[in-house]
Amino acid sequence: MSNEHNQRAIHVIGSTEDGIARAIHVDISNKGRASQFHIATPETVHGLVARLIADPDEQTIFFLPDFQTLDGIQAIKEVRSIIRSERKDLFLVLASPTSGVSPEEQYFTALEIMKSNHANLALAYDDKTGLNMVVVPEEAYYGQTADRSETLNWLIKIALARAGETFTRSNVIAAPPVSWMAPEVSENFRQVVDHLVAHGAYKKFRGKTAGHFAIRGMQQGEFLTSRRNHDFNRLSDIGLVRVFAQGRDEVVAHGSKPSVGGQSQRIIFDQHPELSNIVHFHSPLRPDARDVIPVQEQWPFECGSHQCGQNTANGLREVRPGIYAVMLENHGPNIVFGNDIPANQVIDLINCNFNLTAKTGYVPNDGFQNVPVLALQ
Numbered sequence: 001m002s003n004e005h006n007q008r009a010i011h012v013i014g015s016t017e018d019g020i021a022r023a024i025h026v027d028i029s030n031k032g033r034a035s036q037f038h039i040a041t042p043e044t045v046h047g048l049v050a051r052l053i054a055d056p057d058e059q060t061i062f063f064l065p066d067f068q069t070l071d072g073i074q075a076i077k078e079v080r081s082i083i084r085s086e087r088k089d090l091f092l093v094l095a096s097p098t099s100g101v102s103p104e105e106q107y108f109t110a111l112e113i114m115k116s117n118h119a120n121l122a123l124a125y126d127d128k129t130g131l132n133m134v135v136v137p138e139e140a141y142y143g144q145t146a147d148r149s150e151t152l153n154w155l156i157k158i159a160l161a162r163a164g165e166t167f168t169r170s171n172v173i174a175a176p177p178v179s180w181m182a183p184e185v186s187e188n189f190r191q192v193v194d195h196l197v198a199h200g201a202y203k204k205f206r207g208k209t210a211g212h213f214a215i216r217g218m219q220q221g222e223f224l225t226s227r228r229n230h231d232f233n234r235l236s237d238i239g240l241v242r243v244f245a246q247g248r249d250e251v252v253a254h255g256s257k258p259s260v261g262g263q264s265q266r267i268i269f270d271q272h273p274e275l276s277n278i279v280h281f282h283s284p285l286r287p288d289a290r291d292v293i294p295v296q297e298q299w300p301f302e303c304g305s306h307q308c309g310q311n312t313a314n315g316l317r318e319v320r321p322g323i324y325a326v327m328l329e330n331h332g333p334n335i336v337f338g339n340d341i342p343a344n345q346v347i348d349l350i351n352c353n354f355n356l357t358a359k360t361g362y363v364p365n366d367g368f369q370n371v372p373v374l375a376l377q
């Protein structure tokens with residue numbers, strides 16, 4: 001972490017009666033990190049956030065007001081939706097309070113609040129059950145416990161690690177998608193991804209699937225990758241997106257945004273010239289995994305950041321001849337292989353080590369058929 005990263009301004013926004021915001025402020029201050037604690041009211045919270053957004057410095061915002069009035073709840077909804085739509089470089093933590101819901105509903109409510117507001121983390125707490133958890137955008141949770149101070153430790157640890165990570169800009173130019181059946185999509189790659197789809201490895205949330213996959217293109221820096229914010233169960237309709245890496249920080253994408261995994265894909269292709277296919281999905285390791293799959297921590301890394309990509313590339317090992325793998329803990333595996341590796345060898349490695357019907361994080365009882373899209377806006 002750079003020095004500049006450590007000096008990033010941290011704002012904790014909460015109301016006086018809210019012990020959570022105060023506890024976070026005290027903890028961050030005790031760590032020697034510069035933070036400010038804002039006690040906002042529904043009337044002043046708009047102006048406060050407008051001021052923070054207007055400040056060009058990079059900042060971390062813990063937006064945790066707990067206004068109980070209707071006006072207050074409305075103010076929270078309005079303000080939290082503005083922050084990241086105006087400033088993608090700000091790191092945003094949101095609160096997801098519930099009252100007497102199941103752990104599963106608590107988790108999905110937090111995931112919905114985080115994703116619909118493009119936030120980076122959510123703190124879920126339930127005033128009746130007393131359960132707390134930190135929900136992360138890669139669709140998993142940490143620190144699920146009735147001991148709120150332990151959950152807050154996780155929240156602060158993850159936020160301080162992830163804030164300031166760097167992302168690739170994608171510059172989208174008009175072009176059609178690459179057909180899933182195009183000759184440049186190699187047969188072994190297509191068979192492996194079709195196997196993952198057929199066995200439920202890509203489970204929808206809010207109509208979209210997490211995970212990603214990519215194949216190396218013919219030209220330097222070119223690859224064909226999965227499309228962001230789509231449903232991979234409809235690959236024959238949606239196809240792939242062609243991207244060209246332009247240095248470390250930018251890709252030119254033909255037709256639509258590439259998967260958030262674009263950066264880890266670029267780093268892996270750069271570091272492994274002999275490999276040309278990457279698949280990533282959010283399934284856990286089997287308890288009876290046949291091979292020794294290396295495991296890398298995920299909690300310090302936001303999925304899709306350069307740091308996440310480097311962490312993934314660092315963990316990759318050749319698990320069977322010509323097939324490399326790494327398990328990102330509490331997240332899912334990356335499996336990388338060459339065009340000369342028969343699909344059935346890759347599929348056998350996947351089946352022997354990963355449970356495709358399960359998912360990291362929560363799986364609803366109906367297997368994601370019916371996750372409600374809550375009306376939060």
Ligand SMILES: [Zn+2]
Pocket residue numbers: 138210211212280281282303331332
């Ligand atoms: Zn992922």
